[in-house]
Amino acid sequence: MKKIIVACGSGVATSQTVAxxxxxxxxxxxxxxxxxxxxxxxxxxxxxxxxxxxxxxxPEKEYPIPVINGIAFLTGIGMEEELEKIIQALK
Structure with a gap:
């Protein structure tokens, strides 16, 4: 199964909510x-x-995979566009 990672400072509160x-x-x-x-x-x-x-x-550097804006999943602003990027990455 393909994996998406969500990261924040501690990996507990915000990243868990977004994940x-x-x-x-x-x-x-x-x-x-x-x-x-x-x-x-x-x-x-x-x-x-x-x-x-x-x-x-x-992000402070470049990554070899798509980087998605996680704040969109907290605010709802631009969420559908960011979700579409995730769906495309999963294909």
Whole structure:
């Protein structure tokens, strides 16, 4: 199963909330994926096995996979566009 990672500073509060929201949105569309919240320190380890990275903070470097705006899933502003990027990455 393809994996999406969501990272924030601690990998607990905000990233868990966003990961749950994404998982629910994908399930509503009958799309299977593993959505995992991680702390920012372990991001490089998880990047290698993921198809997209949902960033809660602005990334400080380039990544070899699509970087999705995670704030959109907290505010709802631009969420559909960001969700579409995730769906495309899963194909």
């Amino acid at each position: 749950s929201k994404i998982q629910s949105l994908l399930r509503d569309r009958n799309i299977q994926a593993q959505v995992e919240a991680v702390d920012i320190k372990s991001l490089d380890t998880h990047i290698r096995s993921s198809v997209a990275y949902v960033a809660i903070t602005n």
